[in-house]
Amino acid sequence: MRAVVLHGDRHVAVDEVPDARLPGPDGAVVRVERTAICGSDLHLYHGLQGAPGVHLGHEFAGVVEEVGAETHRVRKGDRVLVSGVIGCGRCTACMGRDPVLCRNGGPKVFGTNTALDGGQAEAVSVPAADAFALPIPDGISVEQAVLLTDILPTGYLGAQRADIRPGSTVAVIGLGPVGVFALQCAQLYGPSRIFAVDRVADRLARAEALGAEPVDATEVSAARRILELTGGRGVDAVIEAVGTDATIKDAIFAAAPGGTVSVIGVNMNFEFPFPLPLALMRRLTFRVTLASVPSTWEALVPLVASGRLQPEEVFTHRLGLSEAVEGYRVFDARTDGVLKVLLDPSR
Ligand SMILES: NC(=O)c1ccc[n+]([C@@H]2O[C@H](COP(=O)([O-])OP(=O)(O)OC[C@H]3O[C@@H](n4cnc5c(N)ncnc54)[C@H](O)[C@@H]3O)[C@@H](O)[C@H]2O)c1
Ligand SMILES: [Zn+2]
Ligand SMILES: [Zn+2]
Structure with missing residues (x-):
């Protein structure tokens, strides 16, 4: 079968690899109908994480082709979406739909190392399928299903964990697809103002169209501009959706006294220079979240099925899996x- 494989710095290829096989009696093989490229894949693409040989991708939905003897809830022929983050599937945390707290080895993300092959492929081996594969609910399209495997849940949890109340002021830093979803989920909580920060003009315009106040961070520091726009006070809630040291620091500096900083951007810096005195004097709450995807489905499925959220609007590029190299290039360059980017493995 074909899969997108990491070869090195800014080098991926669509390679012929061994077919996906049942990972065990609790697993399934899923034939992928649609899969997407994520900002998290860019960390591997840039050589900041992972190693050559990894089969990429953690956002996919498709048809169950085969199930193990101990897989009962999910059946052959079901159309499913699969959480990009999984755990053992058996511990109390996994049974409670919170694989990030898995007690048997912690969370695992598809397509980030060679132990769990990714979803940018024709088929995927899915362990613990009963716990982490969800039959696609009525009223949800396959494109919407792909967005329920990672980034809509991430944006939702970023907003939920930012303590936004009716009337709050909010800033969202980073307006990639994750930031756009954080912005839309922040709006579910009734804030009075949302500042939306990025450096790409079309992304700022999109946020403005969604009702946010754009802040172009190309020339000014986002934190300084947000302080100016709020009379020196800062915002009650900041959602960080980039993951660089600079933007996480900006998020902390933009928070008002008593405020909350909710980081969903991925940062792997063990030496992050946290400005503790500022957090102390302003009594800030700092949260960082790897998305426990299945925990959000109960809230998000009805919001999508009813049309209250229309996440598929983020897809600007629909390509065949065979065009994945170009998909990575354009997604990374933020041009066009x-x-x-959505990929169709039948092409
Ligand atoms: N926590 C989780 O579970 C989880 C899940 C999915 C993605 N993520 C992370 O979310 C982040 C965003 O993902 P995405 O798919 O939206 O990626 P993306 O690369 O499309 O978006 C990042 C955005 O940040 C902007 N940006 C970069 N530097 C900036 C700066 N200095 N100031 C302002 N804006 C800046 C970019 O222009 C871009 O629009 C990534 O770090 C990704 O790994 C986390
Ligand atoms: Zn993702
Ligand atoms: Zn577990």
Whole structure:
């Protein structure tokens, strides 16, 4: 079968690899109908994480082709979406839909190392399928299903964990697809103002169209501009959706006294220079979240099925899996009006 394989710095290829096989009696093989490229894949693409040989991708939905003897809830022929983050599937945390707290080895993300092959492929081996594969609910399209495997849940949890209340002021830093979803989920909580920060003009315009106040961070520091725009006070809630040291620091500096900083951007810096005195004097709450994807489905499925959220609007580019190299190039370059790239493994 074909899969997108990491070869090195800014080098991926669509390679012929061994077919996906049942990972064990609790697993399934899923034939992929649609899969997407994520900002998290770019960390591997840039050589900041992972190693050559990894089969990439953690956002996919498709048809169950085969199940193990101990897989009962999910059946052959079901159309499913699969959480990009999984755990053992058996511990109390996994049974409670919170694989990030898995007690048997912690969370695992598809397509980030060679132990769990990714979803940018014709088929995927899915362990613990009963716990982490969800039959696609009525009223949800396959494109919407792909967005329920990672980034809509991430944006939702970023907003939920930012303590936004009716009337709060909010800033969202980073307006990639994850930031766009954080912005839309922040709006579910009734804030009075949302500042939306990025450096790409079409992304700022999209946020403005969604009702946010754009802040172009190309020339000014986002934190300084947000302080100016709020009379020196800062915002009650900051959602960080980039993951660089600079933007996480900006998020902390933009928070008002008593405020909350909710980081969903991925940062792997063990030496992050946290400005503790500022957090102390302003009594800030700092949260960082790897998305426990299945925990959000109960809230998000009805919001999508009813049309209250229309996440598929983030897809600007729909390509065949055979065009994945170009998909990575354009998603990384942020040119051509790109926001999110969807891949179809039948092409
Ligand atoms: N926590 C989780 O579970 C989880 C899940 C999915 C993605 N993520 C992370 O979310 C982040 C965003 O993902 P995405 O798919 O939206 O990626 P993306 O690369 O499309 O978006 C990042 C955005 O940040 C902007 N940006 C970069 N530097 C900036 C700066 N200095 N100031 C302002 N804006 C800046 C970019 O222009 C871009 O629009 C990534 O770090 C990704 O790994 C986390
Ligand atoms: Zn992702
Ligand atoms: Zn577990």
